Amino acid sequence: MTLLYLAALLIALTGMVVLDGRFRLFFWRDGRRAAIVLAAGVVFFLVWDLAGVGGGIFFRGETAFMTGLQIAPEVPLEEVFFLTLLCYLTMNVYGFWSRRRSTAGERGKRS
Numbered sequence: 119m120t121l122l123y124l125a126a127l128l129i130a131l132t133g134m135v136v137l138d139g140r141f142r143l144f145f146w147r148d149g150r151r152a153a154i155v156l157a158a159g160v161v162f163f164l165v166w167d168l169a170g171v172g173g174g175i176f177f178r179g180e181t182a183f184m185t186g187l188q189i190a191p192e193v194p195l196e197e198v199f200f201l202t203l204l205c206y207l208t209m210n211v212y213g214f215w216s217r218r219r220s221t222a223g224e225r226g227k228r229s
Contacts, residue, residue, distance in 0.1 A: 122183040127199040134206045143213030144206070152209065159205035160198065167193055167201075 138144045145152040170176035171192040178192045187195040 119182050120185050123181070124185055124196050124199060127196060127203055131199065131203050131206065134203065134210055138206075138210055138213075141214065141217075143217070144209045147213060155209060156202070156205050159208070160201045163201045163204070164193075164198070167197060 135145075139146050144156075167176060168190060171190070176192060178188070178194050185195055189195055189198065
């Protein structure tokens with residue numbers, strides 16, 4: 119039961135990769151740039167989390183669904199995977215909407 123949350127995050131990340139590959143939204147559009155953007159987003163939010171922990175704002179919630187492993191005080195291992203999922207989802211949505219917007223613009227020019 120302790121790996122349930124991590125497993126759910128990994129399944130969701132797998133779904134993001136499948137959607138990305140199918141529709142060429144993020145990594146399949148430009149892998150180098152995508153890796154830089156994803157890493158920058160995850161690092162930004164990890165620093166944000168550490169600042170929140172240091173300021174006494176964020177605390178790790180105890181649950182039987184988590185591994186119990188921490189990468190820093192009050193920052194569980196699952197947080198890295200959650201932040202990766204959050205950033206990946208955001209970039210896939212951005213890729214979808216930017217593609218949709220450019221496609222609509224091209225249709226408008228043909229009319």
